[in-house]
Amino acid sequence: MIPLLLASWIAAQDAAGAARTPRENGLSARFYLVGEPMDKLYPLVSGQTPNVSEVLPVLDLESDKEDTAEGMQYTFVTVVDGFLVVTERGRYGLRLVSDDGSELRLDGAKVIDHDGLHATKPKDAELALEPGEHPLLVRHFQSYGGWRLALQWKPPGAAEFVTVPQSALACAAGIGLDRVPLPVPAIALWRGPAVPQEVPVHVGQQEVPALP
């Protein structure tokens, strides 16, 4: 009984949220020039302006064919967020392909931990998903050499992983408009002994509390 009530409440909240914030298909991506080597994902000190902010139709970036982060390709942090839009209940394979490290959070939980310095390689998870919008956050860092960041999935019944299509991605409408001229001062990473903050999640122009 309680799970049913909880599911109804969550569905109502989802519906209310969808009504409040206009959506467009795609994901919000923000790139932050770092200017120093990194060996893992570090939280960003909050309140910093990204060097590039745009809405991507799909997440399938590669250094050799993308100029999204041109001029800052050596060391940068990428934050991508929005929603995974599921129309069919079932078990979904999710895959992050990255160079260097990355992680995927879905519905507030870290579902793929692909952190650390590494060349392009995949890491997978399999989740049971209900229909609806699932808040999604991808963090990524690039520290020299080539770079890559892609989000793929294997919906129920599919045989292979494919790039998550634009129709299954959503973000708040009208947020991919900032483009800050380079060069700008390098951003600050949090290197304190504890991690008191996380990368803020942007939904529209609103900065919402960090995910657990």
Ligand SMILES: [Ca+2]
């Ligand atoms: Ca690299």
